[in-house]
Amino acid sequence: xxxxxEKPKSLADLPLHYxxxxxxxxxxRLVAEALDELGIEGKAxxxxxxxxxxxxxxxxxxDMIESAxxxxxxxxTGIKRCRPDNIVFTYQGDGDLASIGMAETVxxxxxxxxxxxxxxxxxxxxxxxxxxxxxxxxGQVTQTSPYGRDVNHCGWPIRVSEMLATLEGPxxxxxxxxxxxxxxxNAKKAIKKAFQNQVEGKGFSxxxxxxxxxxxxxxxxxxxLKWVDSDMLPYYPMGVYKDRSAAKEEx
Amino acid sequence: MAERVLxxxxxxxxxxxxxxxxxxxxxxxxxxxxxxxxxxxKKMPKIxxxxxxxxxxxxxxxMVYGASAAGMRVMTSSSSPGISLKAEGLSYLxxxxxxxxxxxxxxxxxxxxxxxxxxxxxxxxTKGGGHGDYRMIVLAPASVxxxxxxxxxxxxxxxxxxxxxxxxxxxxxxxxxxxxxxxxEEIRQYDKPWAxxxxxxxxxxxxxxxxxxxxxxxxxKNFERYERYKLVEENEAMWEExxxxxxxxxxxxxxxxxxxxxxxxxxxxxxxxxxxLIRPITLWPFPKKVxxxxxxxxxxxVCVELSMGQMIEDVRLATNCKRPVGLVCxxxxxxxxxxxVLAGIENAVKGVY
Amino acid sequence: xKTTQILIAGFGGQGILFAGKFLAYKGLKEELQVSWLPxxxxxxxxxxxxxxxxxxxxxxxxxxxxxxxxxxxxxxxSLQKYVDTVAPGGQIYxxxxxxQEKVTRTDVEVFYVPATQLARQAGAGSLANMVLxxxxxxxxxxxxFDGVDNVVSSMVPxxxxxxxxxxxxxxxxxxxxxx
Numbered sequence: 001x002x003x004x005x006e007k008p009k010s011l012a013d014l015p016l017h018y019x020x021x022x023x024x025x026x027x028x029r030l031v032a033e034a035l036d037e038l039g040i041e042g043k044a045x046x047x048x049x050x051x052x053x054x055x056x057x058x059x060x061x062x063d064m065i066e067s068a069x070x071x072x073x074x075x076x077t078g079i080k081r082c083r084p085d086n087i088v089f090t091y092q093g094d095g096d097l098a099s100i101g102m103a104e105t106v107x108x109x110x111x112x113x114x115x116x117x118x119x120x121x122x123x124x125x126x127x128x129x130x131x132x133x134x135x136x137x138x139g140q141v142t143q144t145s146p147y148g149r150d151v152n153h154c155g156w157p158i159r160v161s162e163m164l165a166t167l168e169g170p171x172x173x174x175x176x177x178x179x180x181x182x183x184x185x186n187a188k189k190a191i192k193k194a195f196q197n198q199v200e201g202k203g204f205s206x207x208x209x210x211x212x213x214x215x216x217x218x219x220x221x222x223x224x225l226k227w228v229d230s231d232m233l234p235y236y237p238m239g240v241y242k243d244r245s246a247a248k249e250e251x
Numbered sequence: 252m253a254e255r256v257l258x259x260x261x262x263x264x265x266x267x268x269x270x271x272x273x274x275x276x277x278x279x280x281x282x283x284x285x286x287x288x289x290x291x292x293k294k295m296p297k298i299x300x301x302x303x304x305x306x307x308x309x310x311x312x313x314m315v316y317g318a319s320a321a322g323m324r325v326m327t328s329s330s331s332p333g334i335s336l337k338a339e340g341l342s343y344l345x346x347x348x349x350x351x352x353x354x355x356x357x358x359x360x361x362x363x364x365x366x367x368x369x370x371x372x373x374x375x376x377t378k379g380g381g382h383g384d385y386r387m388i389v390l391a392p393a394s395v396x397x398x399x400x401x402x403x404x405x406x407x408x409x410x411x412x413x414x415x416x417x418x419x420x421x422x423x424x425x426x427x428x429x430x431x432x433x434x435x436e437e438i439r440q441y442d443k444p445w446a447x448x449x450x451x452x453x454x455x456x457x458x459x460x461x462x463x464x465x466x467x468x469x470x471x472k473n474f475e476r477y478e479r480y481k482l483v484e485e486n487e488a489m490w491e492e493x494x495x496x497x498x499x500x501x502x503x504x505x506x507x508x509x510x511x512x513x514x515x516x517x518x519x520x521x522x523x524x525x526x527x528l529i530r531p532i533t534l535w536p537f538p539k540k541v542x543x544x545x546x547x548x549x550x551x552x553v554c555v556e557l558s559m560g561q562m563i564e565d566v567r568l569a570t571n572c573k574r575p576v577g578l579v580c581x582x583x584x585x586x587x588x589x590x591x592v593l594a595g596i597e598n599a600v601k602g603v604y
Numbered sequence: 605x606k607t608t609q610i611l612i613a614g615f616g617g618q619g620i621l622f623a624g625k626f627l628a629y630k631g632l633k634e635e636l637q638v639s640w641l642p643x644x645x646x647x648x649x650x651x652x653x654x655x656x657x658x659x660x661x662x663x664x665x666x667x668x669x670x671x672x673x674x675x676x677x678x679x680x681x682s683l684q685k686y687v688d689t690v691a692p693g694g695q696i697y698x699x700x701x702x703x704q705e706k707v708t709r710t711d712v713e714v715f716y717v718p719a720t721q722l723a724r725q726a727g728a729g730s731l732a733n734m735v736l737x738x739x740x741x742x743x744x745x746x747x748x749f750d751g752v753d754n755v756v757s758s759m760v761p762x763x764x765x766x767x768x769x770x771x772x773x774x775x776x777x778x779x780x781x782x783x
Contacts, residue, residue, distance in 0.1 A: 041452075042450055044449060045449060060456075062449070062456055063447040063450055063458070064460075065316075065317065065458070065460065067316070068316075068339055068340065071309065071316075071340075074310040074311075074314050075316055078319075081275065081318065082275055082321040082322075082325075083447075083448065083449075086448070103310065104306065107305070107310065
């Protein structure tokens with residue numbers, strides 16, 4: 001019988017610890033498919049964050065390292081500068097990348113480190129049980145914004161892709177989503193391109209994946225996917241925010 | 252014999268690191284150690300190495316973490332406030348059991364403190380600094396020549412025991428120039444089967460990690476680590492004894508304090524006081540045995556420190572408080588004069604501690 | 605056992621550290637044990653600068669000088685600050701163009717050298733430090749004047765070859781005042 005669908009080779013044969021309905025599984029799969037299709041798993045070194053994806057080092061079959069909270073881009077820099085021929089990627093959440101690790105993120109981008117960053121934005125701290133994230137929407141209720149995020153008190157959510165795209169450094173900055181089939185297909189293309197860029201030596205490529213957290217949003221998985229459309233994407237629009245090589249070709 | 256050249260202590264560290272095979276340096280500027288970064292910035296591009304000025308001390312130690320995990324000899328350097336920021340990374344390096352080489356050219360603290368020499372990071376270096384059960388090998392040079400030799404030794408010990416070796420120097424030794432010779436040394440290479448190199452389909456994937464959610468597993472890891480630390484304690488303690496053969500009193504000091512203390516010991520001998528000096532070269536492992544043995548013979552000890560008295564606790568522990576221990580200390584960037592140390596020795600003779 | 609402790613002090617920019625380095629290199633050439641310790645930090649930029657040079661035929665203990673055998677000063681605050689620290693029987697070299705005050709101590713040997721004026725006349729206004737070094741060398745056989753040209757050329761980058769000759773010129777001018 002012909003096999004029509006199978007687990008990517010770059011994903012270990014283990015049950016994931018993620019909550020039911022969590023899109024992390026989808027995003028892991030997209031990353032693993034990209035590694036498989038580009039034939040780079042054997043050269044890849046991944047960096048797991050602190051956050052829900054902390055145990056990604058067990059799920060990806062390539063060499064992996066667990067980083068301190070927010071420091072993944074610095075760790076990636078250290079590895080890539082030692083082993084420029086390897087493929088180095090980080091997989092980080094919003095608290096990790098855009099709060100505690102913002103400096104590391106911005107400076108890795110400014111240096112145009114030839115690395116790939118998968119940035120999962122679900123507007124909340126998942127691992128610690130649903131606290132306000134740097135990307136939590138205005139008015140959004142979390143454990144530490146129980147009356148809704150008050151922007152006069154704790155400031156505005158940060159649009160990471162738009163901000164990084166203002167820098168000269170990075171090669172490729174894009175925002176995608178995984179809340180429906182079409183968006184998943186687009187996300188796949190973006191992630192593959194972000195790795196392809198590294199293979200070609202083009203430099204810093206970051207894919208912001210707008211995700212969902214049904215558990216901590218207090219929604220069913222289906223409601224959560226709808227909320228991505230109704231609330232998340234209007235504040236975090238999908239699109240390519242920077243693509244230096246494409247811009248050059250157009251000229 | 253190799254040529255004697257004049258070099259700053261900080262530059263000697265940088266040159267020795269390159270000779271030890273270090274080709275990756277990540278750092279952030281801070282006085283009084285910036286010469287190390289400047290030297291690396293100049294040299295590394297010419298020898299196929301990497302010098303990268305990171306956005307912070309936190310980033311630089313995490314770059315070290317990544318580079319070490321990739322199997323490379325790598326270093327960072329800083330001074331006291333910067334080392335506090337690196338404490339997070341030091342803990343992760345220890346928890347992941349991978350080598351690193353870190354330099355602390357100490358300045359006065361706490362807080363932003365000052366920029367003049369200090370030894371007040373003794374506790375931070377020898378007792379922790381970062382969180383969790385771990386140790387670092389701590390080397391305390393007292394001359395420019397030792398800045399170099401202990402750097403080469405530090406890289407070797409780090410690889411040998413898969414742990415961080417730290418040079419704990421101070422602003423004086425970092426800034427001063429002395430003649431130094433670099434002998435051709437054989438640099439030992441260590442296998443690093445755990446290194447992240449990309450498995451190329453030839454082996455199971457390597458994971459460098461310090462997360463163990465099962466307490467039994469984490470405990471086992473920590474016990475294993477401490478078995479290794481025991482070997483370090485048994486085999487790697489280093490010290491210098493000066494005029495100790497017939498000594499009735501013993502001065503204990505490391506780094507720049509030991510240089511000052513030597514002058515005082517000479518003066519005291521001229522006055523007929525039988526005093527000697529024990530200079531710990533490794534602060535961890537602390538040279539306990541030699542102090543324990545000295546406690547059998549001498550009437551008292553005098554610690555000389557550029558802090559409010561930190562190493563003195565280890566001297567008391569090593570000697571089981573068998574003999575009184577006096578303290579001559581200056582703090583905040585001040586250095587005791589030989590006369591102050593001599594007064595401390597004379598007090599000990601009078602039984603005043 | 606012979607040890608000479610030299611303290612050099614003045615303003616940042618007067619070549620205080622360079623003068624010290626020169627003496628340290630000369631000591632190295634004479635196969636002495638040497639140490640050179642600069643003041644460091646913000647005072648390097650225009651404030652006071654000083655450096656400690658120790659030359660000895662035995663290993664140097666503390667590199668920090670508390671009682672100099674030789675004091676070389678290039679501004680008044682430095683003279684006032686350090687004059688009383690000089691060991692009895694020691695020497696003080698004063699740039700008398702910049703410091704009009706006289707030393708009142710009688711247990712030290714004082715050399716008043718119009719170093720800045722001499723340097724200017726030689727067309728090397730920035731080399732007053734080396735005039736004083738020249739005077740010092742005249743009194744210190746353990747360093748001697750022989751071979752100073754080698755030390756100068758090893759310290760001056762090839763791009764500034766003209767500076768070598770000027771350094772030699774002012775060192776020689778200084779010698780006269782050390783006699």
